[in-house]
Amino acid sequence: MDTPTIITLDLTDCKYIDDMHLRIKQAFHFPDYYGENWDAFWDLIHGLCDNTIVEIQGISSLPERLKEEAEKMIVCLEDNKIEMQKLKQCCPDFDCRFDYRFMD
DSSP, rough: OOOEEEEEEETOOOOSHHHHHHHHHHHHHHHHHOSSSSHHHHHHHTOOOEEEEEEEEEEESSHHHHHHHHHHHHHHHHHHHHHHHHHHHTTTSSOOOOEEEOOO
16 A cells, blocks of 8 residues: 555644634645635545545644634544545545544
C-alpha cells in the first residue's frame, strides 16, 4: 500500500472562526470558492479518497467558542472516515483510506 498523504492542519492560537477556515483552506488546498462554513468543508472533504491522514495541531490552544466549532469539524472528519471505510468494504481494491489524529 502507498504511503499516505499527510495533511497538517495547525489551528494553534486561532482567535476567530475566519482564522480556522483560512487555515483549513490552506492546509487542504481548497479552491477559492470554498464557502468557509462546515457544509462547504464537508462538500470538499467528502469522498476525499486518496490514502489520507489529517494531523490536527493546536486544538487545545483554541478559545472555548472555537472548540465548539472544532467539534463540528471533527464530526465531518469522522463521518468521512466512516464513509471511506464503507467504500473500502464495497471496493477492496480501491485505496480510499482516510483518518485523522490529534497532535497535541
